[in-house]
Amino acid sequence: MHRFLAALLLLAGGAAAAAGYTGPLFDAHLHYNEEAWNGTAGPHPLADVLARMKRNGVRAIIGNSRPNDGTKALAASGETRAAGVTVVPFIRLYRNRADYDSWFRDETIYQMVQDELARGTAAGPFRGIGEFHLYDSANANGAVAAKLMKLAEEKDLAVLAHVDDVAVDLLMAHTPSKGQKLRLVWAHTGIGGAPAARVDQLMARYPHLMGELSYRPGLTCDGGKLCPEWRQLILKYPQRFMIGSDTWVNQRWLYYDELMQGYRTWLGDLPSDVARRIGWDNGATLFGLPKP
Numbered sequence: 001m002h003r004f005l006a007a008l009l010l011l012a013g014g015a016a017a018a019a020g021y022t023g024p025l026f027d028a029h030l031h032y033n034e035e036a037w038n039g040t041a042g043p044h045p046l047a048d049v050l051a052r053m054k055r056n057g058v059r060a061i062i063g064n065s066r067p068n069d070g071t072k073a074l075a076a077s078g079e080t081r082a083a084g085v086t087v088v089p090f091i092r093l094y095r096n097r098a099d100y101d102s103w104f105r106d107e108t109i110y111q112m113v114q115d116e117l118a119r120g121t122a123a124g125p126f127r128g129i130g131e132f133h134l135y136d137s138a139n140a141n142g143a144v145a146a147k148l149m150k151l152a153e154e155k156d157l158a159v160l161a162h163v164d165d166v167a168v169d170l171l172m173a174h175t176p177s178k179g180q181k182l183r184l185v186w187a188h189t190g191i192g193g194a195p196a197a198r199v200d201q202l203m204a205r206y207p208h209l210m211g212e213l214s215y216r217p218g219l220t221c222d223g224g225k226l227c228p229e230w231r232q233l234i235l236k237y238p239q240r241f242m243i244g245s246d247t248w249v250n251q252r253w254l255y256y257d258e259l260m261q262g263y264r265t266w267l268g269d270l271p272s273d274v275a276r277r278i279g280w281d282n283g284a285t286l287f288g289l290p291k292p
């Protein structure tokens, strides 16, 4: 009898864990690029992407797109409000693919950022800059990259940066506070797999550094649960990590449900207050969003 009861309890516990985190999600890395929908045709019009967010409990996003029209369309649409999704708009630094390799020294990109800041979106002013990439960390010292980091801190804009750990230090060094004030969201928390100890060091050094966890190597292990060293790191800094979809190609839209379910699985294995922070609160706090 005891054995039977124990087995039953174990089963119930297993079922609860499998269900995962059920609260709201803040998608801190969402692109709505030209090839998803260019305003006239394309496989993922607004109704499609909003339906994907809604059925996955995604209640807010950091929205950015190449060019910025996709973000503006999301921000302006009544469909977005009807779906219960709050758009936190970011200025992407790319008008086209060629800009990926030169934005950090291109004065016309700096001017574009000024223009977009002045214009804003239907959902309010732009709240950040990015996502931008630095494939060579030395380019963090490009004149325009340096100016943009200074501007971000001065205008209280967040930054979404796909860079390595070396570039995090370089970018932070360009800010007036030497990185003590800038809200830098580290896309993928080091897609090249910076060791957990190095991530820990950067988190300790920069009080407003946030880690976004899409594509992070070594994050999850058996059963889609967090690997031990990442579980430890997230528990050490429960206010510093966020989840994201990174819909950089259309295929990511097709797998949006699986991506969000994957997050819910490992979030469900954390203490519930920590899961809620990573899933929602950290993003909401960063941008002052109300409770959903």
Ligand SMILES: [Zn+2]
Pocket (backbone or CB within 6 Å): 029, 031, 131, 187, 246, 247, 248
């Ligand atoms: Zn991305």
